[in-house]
Amino acid sequence: MPGPTDSPIPRGPGGVPDGRRWYAANEVLAFLLELAALGCLSWWGFTVGGHAALRVLLGIGAPLVAVVLWALFAAPKARLRPRLPAVLAVKAVVLGSGAAALYGVRHPVAAAAMAVAVVANTAVAEAFRRPEAAPAGGVGAAAPSAADG
Template sequence: MTTDTGGVAEFGARPWYGANEVLAFLLELASLGFLSWWGFGAGHEGALRILLGVGTPLLAVVVWALFAAPRARLRPRLWLVLVVKALVLGGGAAALYGVGHPVAAGAVAVVTVVNTAVAEIFRTAPAERGADRASPSE
């Protein structure tokens, strides 16, 4: 039986898990910044510029908090969480592309995909991974 310690013990027991989670948080913050940068520089004037610059990242925060955050208000199935992550984090990469940085956008997209894949692998408890290997294939 395991107890939820809020992930604190996980960082010490599995340092790669902690490093990957820190990277995930930094990617989330960067995506919000990219969305805002795109919104303010979208070529519009006045209120629409402010609405896009503030509203786009704000919408991303609300959707993330509802569905994809570690303590999300709603706990959907994994596929929906991954869709939300793809929309928000992919939207950040697309926004970076939109402000004229295609190489950086590609790098952010690749790092995001690898980070998300590694996070899902690390979330599987080590005992569960060991039990899966020990059981014969059917």
């Protein structure tokens, strides 16, 4: 009979689940949020405006602008990779526009849920991105010896 140490989930120090699976799940969620933002922008574009030509232009143009911004500044292999604050700003504009588009098509609860999911996903991604704190004295710092005194 399997015991508590025979878990299929890899465990790190102290029995905490290994972060790789959580990181991968968060990355999948990020991709789904990106796709949802594009879909919401398209939905909004096709429903606003009076003339059919304007609706088509906004329905295709709004997500296209978001894709171009993302590809240039926020994608993992972006052509122009600015510093982290600028990348986060582009992500906030694109993903926030998706939530705003949901609000614009009169779905405020879904818009709020998407905004919360985007903020939580970004916060978790940043937590995974930051290295663990180094021990006091830094990595590889030697303890003082009697010869140092």
